[in-house]
Amino acid sequence: MSDNGNGHRYKVVLGYGTCGIAAGATAVKDALEEEVKKGSYDVDLDIAGCMGLCFIEPVVEIFDRQGGSVVYGDITAKKVPQLLEEHVGKGQVIEDWVVKKSEDPEACEGDFLANQLRVVLRNCGKINPESIEEYIQIGGYEAAKKALTSMTPEEVIDEVSTSGIRGRGGAGFPTGTKWGFARKSPGEEKYLICNADEGDPGAFMDRSVLEGDPHSVLEGMILAGFAIGARQGYIYCRAEYPLALKRLDIAIEECHQKGFLGEGIFGTDWSFEVKVKKGAGAFVCGEETAMMASIEGQRGMPNPRPPFPATHGLWGKPTNINNVETFAAIPWIIAEGGEKYAEIGTEKSKGTKVFCLAGKVRRTGLAEVPMGYTLRQVIFDVGGGIAEGREFKAVQMGGPSGGCLPAEKLDTQVDYDQITAAGAIIGSGGMIVADNRTCMVDLARYFLSFTQDESCGKCTPCRIGTKRMLEILERICEGKGEPEDIEKLQVLAGDIKDASLCALGGTAPNPVLTTLRYFKDEYEDHIFNHKCAAGSCPALITLRIDPETCTGCAACVKVCPTDAITGEKKEPHVIDAEACIRCKMCLSRCPSESIIAE
Amino acid sequence: MIKVEIDGKACEAPQGSTILDIAKANGIDIPTLCYDPRLSPYGACRLCLVEVEGARALLPACYAKADDGMVIQTTNEKLERIRKTLVELLVSDHPMECQGCSKSGRCELQRLADKYGVTESTFTGEVHEYDLHRENPFVMRDYNKCIMCGRCIRICREVQGIGVYDFINRGFKAVPGTPYDKPMQETPCEFCGQCISTCPTGAIKARPYEDRGRVAALDMLRNACAYFKMPEEDMMKALGLEGWVTRTTCAYCGCGCQLDIHVIDNKIVEITSPLMVGSGQGNLCVKGRFGYDFVSSSERLTKPLIRKKGKFEEAEWDEALDLVAKKLSETKKKSCPDSIGVFSSARATNEDNYLVQKFARAVIGTNNVDHCARL
Numbered sequence: 021m022s023d024n025g026n027g028h029r030y031k032v033v034l035g036y037g038t039c040g041i042a043a044g045a046t047a048v049k050d051a052l053e054e055e056v057k058k059g060s061y062d063v064d065l066d067i068a069g070c071m072g073l074c075f076i077e078p079v080v081e082i083f084d085r086q087g088g089s090v091v092y093g094d095i096t097a098k099k100v101p102q103l104l105e106e107h108v109g110k111g112q113v114i115e116d117w118v119v120k121k122s123e124d125p126e127a128c129e130g131d132f133l134a135n136q137l138r139v140v141l142r143n144c145g146k147i148n149p150e151s152i153e154e155y156i157q158i159g160g161y162e163a164a165k166k167a168l169t170s171m172t173p174e175e176v177i178d179e180v181s182t183s184g185i186r187g188r189g190g191a192g193f194p195t196g197t198k199w200g201f202a203r204k205s206p207g208e209e210k211y212l213i214c215n216a217d218e219g220d221p222g223a224f225m226d227r228s229v230l231e232g233d234p235h236s237v238l239e240g241m242i243l244a245g246f247a248i249g250a251r252q253g254y255i256y257c258r259a260e261y262p263l264a265l266k267r268l269d270i271a272i273e274e275c276h277q278k279g280f281l282g283e284g285i286f287g288t289d290w291s292f293e294v295k296v297k298k299g300a301g302a303f304v305c306g307e308e309t310a311m312m313a314s315i316e317g318q319r320g321m322p323n324p325r326p327p328f329p330a331t332h333g334l335w336g337k338p339t340n341i342n343n344v345e346t347f348a349a350i351p352w353i354i355a356e357g358g359e360k361y362a363e364i365g366t367e368k369s370k371g372t373k374v375f376c377l378a379g380k381v382r383r384t385g386l387a388e389v390p391m392g393y394t395l396r397q398v399i400f401d402v403g404g405g406i407a408e409g410r411e412f413k414a415v416q417m418g419g420p421s422g423g424c425l426p427a428e429k430l431d432t433q434v435d436y437d438q439i440t441a442a443g444a445i446i447g448s449g450g451m452i453v454a455d456n457r458t459c460m461v462d463l464a465r466y467f468l469s470f471t472q473d474e475s476c477g478k479c480t481p482c483r484i485g486t487k488r489m490l491e492i493l494e495r496i497c498e499g500k501g502e503p504e505d506i507e508k509l510q511v512l513a514g515d516i517k518d519a520s521l522c523a524l525g526g527t528a529p530n531p532v533l534t535t536l537r538y539f540k541d542e543y544e545d546h547i548f549n550h551k552c553a554a555g556s557c558p559a560l561i562t563l564r565i566d567p568e569t570c571t572g573c574a575a576c577v578k579v580c581p582t583d584a585i586t587g588e589k590k591e592p593h594v595i596d597a598e599a600c601i602r603c604k605m606c607l608s609r610c611p612s613e614s615i616i617a618e
Numbered sequence: 619m620i621k622v623e624i625d626g627k628a629c630e631a632p633q634g635s636t637i638l639d640i641a642k643a644n645g646i647d648i649p650t651l652c653y654d655p656r657l658s659p660y661g662a663c664r665l666c667l668v669e670v671e672g673a674r675a676l677l678p679a680c681y682a683k684a685d686d687g688m689v690i691q692t693t694n695e696k697l698e699r700i701r702k703t704l705v706e707l708l709v710s711d712h713p714m715e716c717q718g719c720s721k722s723g724r725c726e727l728q729r730l731a732d733k734y735g736v737t738e739s740t741f742t743g744e745v746h747e748y749d750l751h752r753e754n755p756f757v758m759r760d761y762n763k764c765i766m767c768g769r770c771i772r773i774c775r776e777v778q779g780i781g782v783y784d785f786i787n788r789g790f791k792a793v794p795g796t797p798y799d800k801p802m803q804e805t806p807c808e809f810c811g812q813c814i815s816t817c818p819t820g821a822i823k824a825r826p827y828e829d830r831g832r833v834a835a836l837d838m839l840r841n842a843c844a845y846f847k848m849p850e851e852d853m854m855k856a857l858g859l860e861g862w863v864t865r866t867t868c869a870y871c872g873c874g875c876q877l878d879i880h881v882i883d884n885k886i887v888e889i890t891s892p893l894m895v896g897s898g899q900g901n902l903c904v905k906g907r908f909g910y911d912f913v914s915s916s917e918r919l920t921k922p923l924i925r926k927k928g929k930f931e932e933a934e935w936d937e938a939l940d941l942v943a944k945k946l947s948e949t950k951k952k953s954c955p956d957s958i959g960v961f962s963s964a965r966a967t968n969e970d971n972y973l974v975q976k977f978a979r980a981v982i983g984t985n986n987v988d989h990c991a992r993l
């Protein structure tokens with residue numbers, strides 16, 4: 021927020037999402053409050069959701085009256101007095117701590133933000149998510165008001181169709197078309213559900229949106245409810261997101277007070293209610309039919325489709341389900357017009373997509389980019405490339421349902437069809453980057469162990485099939501792979517994909533299939549040569565210390581749980597291969613990277 | 619009515635039929651495991667997957683409703699390969715000890731394993747090792763043989779209206795269970811044994827037979843089924859043992875459920891109910907399924923007794939009925955009709971009970987008529 025309302029010269033906004041809090045934002049908040057109480061600073065304190073700069077949390081942004089702002093990263097409670105004294109007191113920017121100055125978006129880590137285009141995240145990190153006033157001040161609820169008072173439901177659907185937006189929950193189904201089905205589905209009583217289950221490992225965009233800008237999700241739901249004819253909405257959010265749940269509760273309460281939810285909203289005769297339903301954190305409950313079963317109070321297990329939710333959904337009534345990110349984009353589309361949204365992106369994939377950069381990338385965090393960016397742009401320009409200067413090896417896109425793309429696919433555009441053709445999916449937008457120390461067999465094993473744990477167990481191919489695939493992968497990683505294992509994996513994967521009841525099982529083999537497609541040599545290396553070239557699989561590696569570079573600092577000695585490392589101070593150390601259990605603790609500690617796993 | 623084509627055969631069926639309904643009605647066999655005609659469809663085992671022209675994915679025949687004009691293939695190389703893989707997967711986590719399993723010959727998994735020639739799975743790996751549940755006299759559960767079809771859960775909930783079971787855990791560890799794994803007698807279980815009747819494998823069995831009443835001849839029959847890979851019915855026909863099963867009507871109540879009483883050496887060894895036959899459609903309550911001890915009980919009355927000089931003596935029916943008629947007439951004349959009351963039984967049919975009240979009102983002339991089921 022640039023306008024600081026009550027005339028103070030500065031406004032200090034602390035990033036207060038789960039990521040910030042995990043990095044110590046609460047201590048920073050206490051310190052800020054204490055300092056401001058003590059001193060006589062001409063300042064307002066406020067909080068905001070995550071800005072996406074997870075790699076450099078806690079983040080503090082200081083706005084001046086003219087609308088300029090400076091973002092500081094890695095702020096600790098200790099730094100707070102100096103920060104206030106210099107910036108707020110003396111008006112001097114502490115250059116060393118700056119992440120991005122608004123006048124100079126190119127500066128240092130500022131590339132991270134400069135290379136993004138923020139539609140869904142437009143307010144995240146900018147407004148106080150616990151204040152409906154701040155949302156209204158920047159034009160919030162105008163879109164809903166406009167639609168309810170001057171548009172027909174069909175016009176709203178047309179606008180969404182024109183935008184070309186496709187569902188951001190994973191499948192990428194055109195949202196306008198989906199709403200059209202739900203609108204036309206016969207029945208008086210209809211339901212709307214916001215899918216905030218977010219179960220993919222490595223995905224956290226929905227949490228950030230709910231924590232940073234809950235009102236845009238609610239406004240999107242009000243618009244959708246009006247468009248399809250649903251007067252009751254549900255938000256299915258996992259209980260592991262306490263802050264998101266708290267902010268949703270506050271936002272819903274505020275909406276009731278303002279008359280944006282409830283009976284006769286915006287002075288019309290339309291009514292709309294939203295209930296939050298807490299999920300117990302099961303990945304499968306992100307699947308539509310399992311989610312509806314869970315909302316109905318049953319065990320979250322999918323049911324075959326057809327019939328589809330649009331005709332037989334929650335409590336057997338027509339139901340429309342969309343993802344958090346989809347809903348958050350809707351107010352922008354109605355306010356700015358579908359055509360404007362459609363100007364962003366590629367031929368068949370319009371608009372922007374939020375990606376969660378994770379893994380071995382330098383800047384982890386949330387990045388929203390226009391569709392059509394190449395993977396290289398996202399990972400290197402926005403993400404800053406590979407951490408610790410290592411080599412890019414692959415990116416796992418779309419979480420456990422997605423696929424793993426190698427370096428030669430880096431110029432693929434982020435577009436539903438192109439990514440699918442390359443063998444992965446956009447999915448919910450997880451991007452887990454692997455470097456040359458990541459073993460692809462182990463990566464596939466990890467994702468499969470996740471899907472196997474999260475399988476609901478209902479259908480045979482997923483319950484037992486993925487278990488048997490996992491066991492084969494575990495064998496291979498232990499160096500006990502058999503020559504026919506690759507073929508076995510391929511055949512079983514095909515049958516599991518064809519026969520599974522829901523997309524959890526139907527996509528579970530994907531990480532295995534794409535790593536087999538692009539990194540078959542690694543599988544063969546494990547099976548035939550009992551080697552893990554990435555130096556990752558404990559059973560297949562030995563660790564040794566390079567005497568040329570070892571400085572004898574003994575950092576490794578301190579962490580080795582079996583005392584396998586010996587050496588004189590300041591002299592090259594050695595690892596006793598017999599005693600070493602290959603836990604690789606030493607590897608991560610060695611400052612001179614002298615420990616070699618191969 | 620809708621028209622569909624299944625395996626090249628033109629079929630007609632009422633709107634709303636599933637693909638499996640139509641296939642069955644037209645004599646086309648589709649393998650199933652989680653299907654039971656008494657229950658809502660479930661679509662979990664995936665054995666019944668069929669290919670529908672123009673559909674994005676394979677559809678479970680037991681669940682998918684047929685649309686007019688659908689062209690359906692129930693068998694082809696791909697479908698059969700998938701089915702074989704599914705059976706292999708199930709077998710890979712199943713103790714295939716059919717000889718010695720009292721479900722042999724009736725077991726649906728056994729039949730499919732035979733059909734697809736799966737003796738040993740090509741997949742090896744972790745196998746469940748659950749403890750047996752034998753905490754009550756009626757139902758025993760051996761989840762090592764469970765294939766997760768969910769039929770026990772559905773029959774208890776949908777037909778019995780109780781809901782003793784649900785699945786617990788996820789993934790490979792998912793298994794049916796009672797709340798907090800309590801013994802069944804601490805749940806609202808009625809011991810109707812309906813779950814036994816639907817379980818396609820030996821995961822739920824009738825304990826009276828398993829524990830107390832094992833009969834060598836029946837065990838031999840079941841082993842023979844396992845050895846010769848034959849369903850029980852065919853095996854009994856082949857051995858001329860049809861006489862072991864008598865179809866009758868349950869004598870306990872007016873519902874009139876159909877029973878198949880399995881008798882060996884003049885001793886009842888088991889009671890089952892034929893599927894989709896008669897008023898019960900294959901469902902039984904605890905009395906019908908387990909209450910057969912009385913048949914050969916030494917305390918059972920087989921003749922009317924008349925008290926003579928303070929002692930009960932066996933009599934003929936004519937003598938007993940004459941005595942009752944005489945005493946009723948005397949009482950009615952001596953006192954009044956309302957000094958007589960008539961009490962009837964839930965074991966009689968509605969028609970019989972109607973006659974009882976008619977007798978009370980029209981013949982005796984009293985409204986003092988009641989029934990044990992009114993409680």
Ligand SMILES: Cc1cc2nc3c(=O)[nH]c(=O)nc-3n(C[C@H](O)[C@H](O)[C@H](O)COP(=O)(O)O)c2cc1C
Nearest residue numbers: 187188189215218219306307308342343346523524
């Ligand atoms: C196993 C599984 C997990 C899923 N998890 C999520 C999730 O966490 N969030 C989500 O929005 N969609 C998830 N989906 C996709 C949803 O089923 C559904 O397609 C989506 O919510 C529709 O919204 P959209 O059209 O806005 O994308 C999942 C699907 C599957 C099969």
Ligand code: SF4
Nearest residue numbers: 476478479482522525
């Ligand atoms: S595919 Fe997996 S998660 Fe989906 S219904 Fe089957 S067992 Fe459950």
Ligand code: SF4
Nearest residue numbers: 715716719725819820
């Ligand atoms: S349950 Fe069926 S397959 Fe399993 S041992 Fe018994 S008869 Fe054989």
Ligand code: SF4
Nearest residue numbers: 774807808810811813
């Ligand atoms: S015996 Fe009857 S009541 Fe008890 S669990 Fe089985 S089906 Fe349910």
Ligand code: SF4
Nearest residue numbers: 764765767768770817
């Ligand atoms: S116990 Fe029997 S009926 Fe129940 S799920 Fe297992 S196999 Fe099916």
Ligand code: SF4
Nearest residue numbers: 868870871875903906
């Ligand atoms: S007693 Fe039970 S089994 Fe017998 S007829 Fe009545 S309901 Fe059916």
Ligand code: FES
Nearest residue numbers: 661663664666680
């Ligand atoms: S019988 Fe159709 S899926 Fe099991």
